[in-house]
Amino acid sequence: MSNQYVQVAVPVPMRQLFTYQVPVAMQTPAIRIGERVAVSFGSRQVIAVVISHSDQSDIDSKKIKPISKRLNDSFHLHTVLVDFLRLCANYYHHPIGDVFQQALPKLLRQVKKIDVQPPMVWHSQAKEGDEQASKLTSKAPKQQALFALIAKHQGISWPELRTLGYNKTQLNALVAKNLVVEKAQKSKDFTWHEQAFNEDNQQRLSTEQAVIVAAINQANDRFACHLIDGITGSGKTEVYLQAMERVLKNSQQVLVIVPEIGLTPQTLLRFEQRFNVPICLHHSNLNDSERLDTWLNAQQSSAAIIIGTRSAIFSPLHHLGMIIVDEEHDSSLKQQDSFRYHGRDLAILRAKQLGIPVLLGSATPSFESLQNAMSGKYQYHQLRKRAGNSNKAKISLIDVAQQQMEYGLSGTLKQQIKQTLARGEQVLIFLNRRGYAPAINCQECHWIADCQRCDKPYTFHQKQQLLICHHCGSQKRVPKQCPSCGSVRIAPVGQGTEQLEQRIGEIFPQVSLVRIDRDSTRKKGELSKLLQEISDKKHQLLIGTQMLAKGHHFPDVTLVAVLDGDGALFSFDFRASEQMAQLLVQVAGRAGRASKPGQVLVQTNYPDHPLLQEIVNNGYQHFAKQALLERQQALLPPFSFQALIRAEANFPSYPEKFLRALTEQTLHQCEFAGPVPAAMEKKAGKFRYHLIIQAKSRKHLHIAITQLLSQIPDNEWQSKVRWSLDIDPIDLNW
Ligand code: ADP
Ligand code: ZN
Ligand code: ZN
16 A cells, blocks of 8 residues: 655745655545645645655655644545646645635534534425415515425425525424424435426527527537527527426536626526525535535535526536536636636636536637637537517717716706606616725815825725725825825715715605615625515616626616716727626616617727627627627737736836746746836735736747746845736736
């Protein structure tokens, strides 16, 4: 048995494995790959994961420390998952210990033994026809819906119910009526293929949809990447659901990755309604023990479907048969700090490793995926019609240069809002700027209140009477007097959602309005409550940031207004136009989903701008083809591959010198761009610089990065800066 030494991944920011000895007393039972062990590292005890073991070591055996403990519990990582995580670390050139760290729930990263109780789940005690149960109908529709859900699932957890928008009061009411009871979950075996699928609420597929499902089914047992490019409401989710069926009937598991789970309770509900199988949710609103439960459910195969945000890609699913990435273009699928991975790209990597299909869906596919689809690397499927009988919303531009404006609303727009409200339909007003005003200034000398740590204006939040920096979070009271000239004429400039809400309330005093942004939905459960109120038609006017542009179904919204369509027209970031087009089309997708026709009005100062014209007249696909041609000519991604090295320090010269020293190396088939100051050159008191490394092939980029990283220990500036590496960066602003 090669049991004497282990190579382990230790949670430290170093790109290497560490070797430890296994004391004789700990050598039986044989040590396994993927096992967690406690080791001392420096002065700390940490949890490490065994990556390999051997009987020999090149290192002097006296220098090798012994492991402190084996955590002989049932939570070891299977070899396939260990291999996947190693692939991830390689691809992103990220410290392997940190990759493992991020893949494990927090409770499994602690040295102390965890006491695992089986997760508690809810069951119904009464049949739906019972007297108590039937009384629910008229008086408490929410309670009734909750009861029906529990009765159907027989074993649904509280975090899941909470995510679906139910609260403890409703649940307790059912407990008081003796209708439901909480029990420990029994570990399930693989039985869900025998369970009934709810074919009663399954739609008859359109020909377009049926062709896609057939194509997916045809290659169900090997790797294939399918891009489903379909406008909002064209029936992509229905395609996922029917494609999953075959996988589930095969007793395999399905992983569904979504950008943000709290934003899509309706979609979750559709999965719940369709499949009578255990579903687990994985997202950032779970506490540590809920997170561990989800992990265990995946690992012990008691979850058939896992729906989660990007980090769900690391779920220990041993019978994974399909991965679905919804809204694959969404930038929140990419983690923007420490381990900068893209959930979609890792989904493809994992599917390839396992030899299973992966489905990417979007109304506005990323240029990367479109290019792969056009070149034939992915199977490309299009859904061009809305399902059912609803029509696509029409986008039109309003030239605000020609109009009298009131609080950011043009006359034309006000008129349209009034007419829509008069028909009893809902209006969505989109403004991608939260807070009351993006700045305050002195009306005499034009002094602007800037955050000293970022050199950017503070955002004014009226309700809290605070200036808040949206870049570093620092807060400050509004000064009574101008610090520069002493004047008391200090006033907000520009408009954010908080102000818009107030002003629109003045213009349309009769209607009920609701604001949805990060500030108004901070409280747990608040977002799903507000969304429910919207679908119950308690509000006629909806004001929101990009939070409202994602994935919701608002069948009664027939007018979507974009107050400021100019945001990204003149950005230096070559991705800005792609992102703006996606946002416009996504917001437009919110309108007119039911049988009522919808329209989208975009206010702009540049109605002739080619980008806006392209989107309005020819649609996203056409726009994307044009823009891809431009990228090809400029040799930008996806026609080249990039890595970005960011460096920051208290003095501007350090990061610049650090990066400049890197550029002194000669790279094969690669080019440097930079170093240059970041778009936000200063943030939270630190000066920031960029260096881009670009190559025509991924292989060359990979080799170049390996070379650069190996040189960094000799870089004389390296101890003076904080630096990080981003492979396939999508945000060049920082
Ligand atoms: P997407 O995911 O592309 O936004 P959905 O799958 O949510 O689209 O479909 C939009 C609406 O159309 C949903 O209400 C869905 O139930 C309905 N729908 C989807 N496919 C069909 C179909 N084949 N026949 C009738 N209705 C459908
Ligand atoms: Zn002043
Ligand atoms: Zn700041």
